[in-house]
Amino acid sequence: MLKSSKILGRSSAAFELARNIVKAAPTDASVLLVGESGTGKEVVARAIHSRSARRDAPFIALNCGAITPTLAESELFGHEKGSFTGASSTAMGCFEKAHTGTLFLDEVTEMPFAIQVQLLRVLETGQYHRVGGSEHLSTDVRIIAATNRNPKEAIRDGIFRSDLLYRLAVFPVRVPALRERQSDISYLAQRFLDELNEQEKTFKTFSAESSERLLSYSWPGNIRELKNVVTRAYILADKVVDIPPLTSSLRLLPPEIKQGFLKIPIGTPLNSAQHSIIMATLDYYGGDRRRTALALGISPKTLYNRLEQFRKTVPAEPA
Numbered sequence: 001m002l003k004s005s006k007i008l009g010r011s012s013a014a015f016e017l018a019r020n021i022v023k024a025a026p027t028d029a030s031v032l033l034v035g036e037s038g039t040g041k042e043v044v045a046r047a048i049h050s051r052s053a054r055r056d057a058p059f060i061a062l063n064c065g066a067i068t069p070t071l072a073e074s075e076l077f078g079h080e081k082g083s084f085t086g087a088s089s090t091a092m093g094c095f096e097k098a099h100t101g102t103l104f105l106d107e108v109t110e111m112p113f114a115i116q117v118q119l120l121r122v123l124e125t126g127q128y129h130r131v132g133g134s135e136h137l138s139t140d141v142r143i144i145a146a147t148n149r150n151p152k153e154a155i156r157d158g159i160f161r162s163d164l165l166y167r168l169a170v171f172p173v174r175v176p177a178l179r180e181r182q183s184d185i186s187y188l189a190q191r192f193l194d195e196l197n198e199q200e201k202t203f204k205t206f207s208a209e210s211s212e213r214l215l216s217y218s219w220p221g222n223i224r225e226l227k228n229v230v231t232r233a234y235i236l237a238d239k240v241v242d243i244p245p246l247t248s249s250l251r252l253l254p255p256e257i258k259q260g261f262l263k264i265p266i267g268t269p270l271n272s273a274q275h276s277i278i279m280a281t282l283d284y285y286g287g288d289r290r291r292t293a294l295a296l297g298i299s300p301k302t303l304y305n306r307l308e309q310f311r312k313t314v315p316a317e318p319a
């Protein structure tokens, strides 16, 4: 049976996910993973790669939300020495690094708009050249893309091209939220504890109250949050690992803002950290969205969309 089913869980949602991985893996079809933050999209992408014929070739991950519009082309396609200021040597782009392997385009809906049409063209022709170069290079990569947004909404917001979506979503896979897979919560928690015990050569066990507490929480940060909560409780425990009652105030230590600096506790879910950074920057620039977007290196449109997203999804900060 599928080895990764062990890491995925035993719920019907996990089984469905494992089935999709098995079906998609041996094909060369582009896969689009859609799921909330922390649900394991990158874990799934790696599972697909490792079960494909490309398993011995590289798996290259690119966070599309982190690349600036000016460097996007070079990140993807590489550049020749001297092609722009700072290009001191020829560099490979992600397509070249991932050649014969898998290219994982994470946060794909956040990819700078201008590069999306170029990416689409390369995916369709299989040809590209490095920035400043004339040599035609051929691509041989399998694309797996991921997003924690509804891609249709991203299209409606005008930040994501619909033709690119259709090209990427040949095989769409929804990665379920942890709260939709209740029966996996205890299973995964126990696995994380087993791993820690093995690593640290200890024999700690969960307290009787822990399982009830694990199950009565909604896990907005999904598997990542579960792993963090188990790890924290493990560190605090002598022998009996006690999961504390989970409320949003325990989940998130508030960030500390002081004279232009923001201190974010280690282990803060990325989405919350992003929320803190954006809100603090917005505050710093007195609510000026244009300057905030400029400082953060994102387009005003992306900023606007993030703020909308926060308005809908981020829970109130602890009092």
Ligand SMILES: Nc1ncnc2c1ncn2[C@@H]1O[C@H](COP(=O)(O)OP(=O)(O)OP(=O)(O)O)[C@@H](O)[C@H]1O
Pocket (backbone or CB within 6 Å): 007, 008, 009, 035, 036, 037, 038, 039, 040, 041, 042, 043, 044, 148, 223, 224, 227, 270, 271
């Ligand atoms: N099925 C799983 N078994 C064990 N650990 C898992 C599983 N799925 C996810 N994890 C762990 O949870 C964390 C989050 O996983 P991952 O980075 O793949 O999530 P993601 O969906 O890509 O999140 P984001 O949208 O924030 O990038 C990682 O530490 C990962 O190892």
Ligand SMILES: [Mg+2]
Pocket (backbone or CB within 6 Å): 041, 042, 106
């Ligand atoms: Mg990820």
